[in-house]
Amino acid sequence: MKLLIIAAAAILVTGIRLLISRSRRSGAPSHPLRMLTQLNLFGEIGLIAGREIRERFRSRMFRSISVVLLLLVGAAVILPGTQSASQSQTIGLVAGTRTLENELHAVAAHLHLTITIVNEADMASARTDLAAGSIDMVLNGTTSILVKAPFSATDTSSAASFVRDTATLLGEQHAYADAKLTPEQMHVLSQASPLPITSLTAKKSITTTGEATALIGVVLIFIVLGQYLSWTLMGVMEEKSSRVVEVLLATVRPIQLLAGKVIGIGVVALTQAISLVVVALVLSAITGSKVLSGSAPTVILVTLLWLILGYAFYSWVYAAAGSLAERQDQVQSLVLPLSAPLIFGYIVSLIGVSTGSPSLLVTILAYIPPTAPFAMTTLVGFGVASWWQVLISVMISLISTVLVALLAARIYRAAVLQTGGRVHLRELRLRSPH
Amino acid sequence: MDHVLALKGLTRTFGTVQALDGLSFDIPAGQVIGFLGPNGAGKTTTMRAIFGLTDLDRGTILWNGAPLGAADRRHFGYMPEERGLYPSMQVGEQLVYLARLHGLSAADAASQAAAWLEHLDIADRTASKVESLSHGNQQRVQLASALVHNPDVLILDEPLAGLDPTGIDIIGNILVEQARAGKCVLFSSHQLDLVEDLCESVAIIDHGRLVASGTVDALTTQGARRMVVRIDSVRDGVWAQAIPGVTISEISGGEVRLALSDTADSDAVLDAARSRGTVTKFVFERRRLSEVFREAMQS
Numbered sequence: 001m002k003l004l005i006i007a008a009a010a011i012l013v014t015g016i017r018l019l020i021s022r023s024r025r026s027g028a029p030s031h032p033l034r035m036l037t038q039l040n041l042f043g044e045i046g047l048i049a050g051r052e053i054r055e056r057f058r059s060r061m062f063r064s065i066s067v068v069l070l071l072l073v074g075a076a077v078i079l080p081g082t083q084s085a086s087q088s089q090t091i092g093l094v095a096g097t098r099t100l101e102n103e104l105h106a107v108a109a110h111l112h113l114t115i116t117i118v119n120e121a122d123m124a125s126a127r128t129d130l131a132a133g134s135i136d137m138v139l140n141g142t143t144s145i146l147v148k149a150p151f152s153a154t155d156t157s158s159a160a161s162f163v164r165d166t167a168t169l170l171g172e173q174h175a176y177a178d179a180k181l182t183p184e185q186m187h188v189l190s191q192a193s194p195l196p197i198t199s200l201t202a203k204k205s206i207t208t209t210g211e212a213t214a215l216i217g218v219v220l221i222f223i224v225l226g227q228y229l230s231w232t233l234m235g236v237m238e239e240k241s242s243r244v245v246e247v248l249l250a251t252v253r254p255i256q257l258l259a260g261k262v263i264g265i266g267v268v269a270l271t272q273a274i275s276l277v278v279v280a281l282v283l284s285a286i287t288g289s290k291v292l293s294g295s296a297p298t299v300i301l302v303t304l305l306w307l308i309l310g311y312a313f314y315s316w317v318y319a320a321a322g323s324l325a326e327r328q329d330q331v332q333s334l335v336l337p338l339s340a341p342l343i344f345g346y347i348v349s350l351i352g353v354s355t356g357s358p359s360l361l362v363t364i365l366a367y368i369p370p371t372a373p374f375a376m377t378t379l380v381g382f383g384v385a386s387w388w389q390v391l392i393s394v395m396i397s398l399i400s401t402v403l404v405a406l407l408a409a410r411i412y413r414a415a416v417l418q419t420g421g422r423v424h425l426r427e428l429r430l431r432s433p434h
Numbered sequence: 435m436d437h438v439l440a441l442k443g444l445t446r447t448f449g450t451v452q453a454l455d456g457l458s459f460d461i462p463a464g465q466v467i468g469f470l471g472p473n474g475a476g477k478t479t480t481m482r483a484i485f486g487l488t489d490l491d492r493g494t495i496l497w498n499g500a501p502l503g504a505a506d507r508r509h510f511g512y513m514p515e516e517r518g519l520y521p522s523m524q525v526g527e528q529l530v531y532l533a534r535l536h537g538l539s540a541a542d543a544a545s546q547a548a549a550w551l552e553h554l555d556i557a558d559r560t561a562s563k564v565e566s567l568s569h570g571n572q573q574r575v576q577l578a579s580a581l582v583h584n585p586d587v588l589i590l591d592e593p594l595a596g597l598d599p600t601g602i603d604i605i606g607n608i609l610v611e612q613a614r615a616g617k618c619v620l621f622s623s624h625q626l627d628l629v630e631d632l633c634e635s636v637a638i639i640d641h642g643r644l645v646a647s648g649t650v651d652a653l654t655t656q657g658a659r660r661m662v663v664r665i666d667s668v669r670d671g672v673w674a675q676a677i678p679g680v681t682i683s684e685i686s687g688g689e690v691r692l693a694l695s696d697t698a699d700s701d702a703v704l705d706a707a708r709s710r711g712t713v714t715k716f717v718f719e720r721r722r723l724s725e726v727f728r729e730a731m732q733s
Contacts, residue, residue: 047534055523243518247579250485250512251535253504417487419516 044252048260049267056231056268065227066272073276077283088114089159092126092135100142107165113158137163142170214381215353217303218374220273222346225310225373228269229318229342230335235261236322236416237331245416254413262315266308273307302380302390309394310373313401314342320408323416345371349378358382367393369400437463437498437586439484439618444493446479446642453479455642456493461587461620466613468629468636468650469622470727476642477622478515481589485512497587508536511585515592515622517576519564525575526551526560529582536583543582550578554604570601577605581612588612590621594628606632630654630723638730646730654720657729658693661700663707664715665690673710677702683725689715691725 056062091104101117108115118135120126123146126138130148136159138146145167151160176186236258239245248257277300321334345365352358358378366375366385376393379385439461446454454476461467471477482488484495485507495502520528526547533543551557554574559567564575577593588609594602609632613619620637623629629636630650638646646653660683665673671682671690679698684691694700700718707713 044535051531242521243516244520246514247518249487251508
């Protein structure tokens with residue numbers, strides 16, 4: 001898997017270099033992107049999409065957001081490994097015994113913590129070392145524990161857990177001694193384990209890689225959709241406010257202009273999403289990070305599929321909404337109602353992921369186009385959706401997208417040339433978008 | 435065969451406003467045609483209708499005798515009243531993009547864009563963003579965007595508004611060149627003197643109806659006789675108000691333009707003028723287009 005990812009990245013880089021060198025030799029536009037977007041493979045729609053792609057890739061905002069997202073992804077992949085590698089504690093032990101040292105190592109191993117034990121002559125020197133920072137805590141035999149600063153109740157770090165577990169262990173041993181238990185009895189008690197709890201339905205938690213990938217996928221879909229749908233909305237609004245739309249619609253049909261814009265921005269969105277996934281996988285492979293190790297390829301593919309379907313569905317809605325406004329303040333009043341189903345689907349799916357068991361509501365939302373991108377990705381991650389269920393949801397989403405696109409094109413055609421204020425749907429004479 | 439764009443009975447209502455009311459006239463090739471009318475007369479609606487940007491309630495638009503279609507419109511050039519260009523896009527790139535949308539190849543679009551920018555004297559701004567240009571230069575780029583695909587028809591809404599004299603000369607010359615090259619050229623303007631200088635014909639509309647049309651020569655020579663009188667140190671036309679058969683048409687630049695009915699006596703006019711002061715100008719002239727316009731509105 002790692003070799004495949006590295007090979008794919010190498011092929012991608014080589015391909016781009018080849019395009020650049022060929023374009024330089026032929027004297028054609030030197031930018032490979034410009035060359036690709038000027039091919040006009042798809043007529044007017046291709047030209048319009050090409051312009052969108054060029055302008056978006058060039059924009060400072062796109063570059064800034066891309067850099068920030070790549071840094072976040074890189075940090076998310078690399079930092080946990082760095083942190084886990086540095087999880088070590090130095091324990092100052094006063095009046096220690098071999099048995100106590102073994103017990104401390106056992107507690108640390110349980111917490112995946114590396115400890116170094118330093119024998120201290122007395123508490124005074126231990127205090128000095130603790131204050132100087134050469135040790136992290138002091139254990140005075142089995143009687144007390146000294147730390148530099150108190151841990152908060154919500155501190156879940158390994159160091160805090162180690163202190164708490166050690167305190168509990170030694171406290172229990174004191175209680176056993178006070179009860180005058182024999183070593184055999186103490187051993188039996190120390191081996192106590194909780195009773196297994198079973199339920200009628202299997203308990204789920206984010207333990208499998210598929211589920212973890214689904215969580216990341218749901219977040220990725222939400223971020224990318226949020227960013228690019230707002231671009232679609234603003235792009236249409238800006239074309240209307242700058243009046244360039246009148247020049248364009250004198251040449252191309254409204255449906256062509258709308259489709260070109262939606263496709264162009266969609267290509268940019270998908271490119272960014274794929275780039276983030278590839279960078280995360282490559283970094284994971286290179287650094288040996290466990291964050292994405294063995295991540296479910298199926299869930300990654302489903303995430304990208306639902307990113308496309310989600311964008312395809314919402315982009316028409318946002319584009320039509322953009323045609324109703326011609327100023328920033330008018331856009332603001334449109335954003336909330338448009339975002340509501342997106343946010344609802346995202347939150348319900350996130351709750352489903354975090355509770356370890358997608359609810360019936362998530363299952364229902366997986367078949368409703370506005371929420372399906374989040375809900376179906378969650379179900380696939382949990383392995384509770386079979387291929388035909390995904391197929392049904394995809395079909396519903398595709399049919400809905402076509403219907404929404406037709407309605408959006410009519411709204412767009414009727415509204416985009418109306419100037420002088422926010423246009424309301426009831427004012428429009430909806431006719432064929434052609 | 436020369437091209438001709440024919441508007442037949444165009445009718446459009448916006449709510450209670452009758453924007454177009456059975457408007458009909460032809461736009462033949464080879465002429466610059468001025469499209470005149472007061473604000474709200476329906477000029478912009480007519481132009482938008484030609485490009486399919488406004489749905490018509492009734493009426494048809496014919497191109498060379500056949501109903502106008504989307505494919506035909508790709509060979510039309512349009513300059514809307516409210517200028518429309520991508521503000522942050524480079525001038526040259528924008529023209530190439532628009533030319534390609536009209537069907538030109540990448541190479542042809544690039545060469546045409548360069549040629550028009552040169553012709554409009556803004557070649558040095560090819561790499562500039564549109565938003566960085568002055569109003570006049572943006573106007574030139576807008577005109578270039580209407581011309582870059584070598585259209586058969588040019589429809590321009592107020593192309594001369596806000597231009598300095600140099601800009602007016604450049605754009606005016608281009609309109610005449612295009613007409614001489616066999617294109618149909620229609621442009622609207624409120625600058626009637628410029629229209630009179632540039633146009634062979636005009637169509638004047640009011641309340642969505644055609645109220646006058648024809649060649650400038652025909653319109654300015656028909657009707658009542660025109661006389662221009664200048665009296666030294668007299669700037670008003672009060673002296674002419676009581677002369678039988680004479681109406682004051684216009685007072686500007688110290689000159690009084692008079693319309694004389696068939697029964698009016700020019701000697702009576704001269705006598706009335708001399709009674710006020712020294713007459714420095716006393717000539718018969720053609721009607722001005724502005725007079726044709728005002729009389730069309732009054733009728």
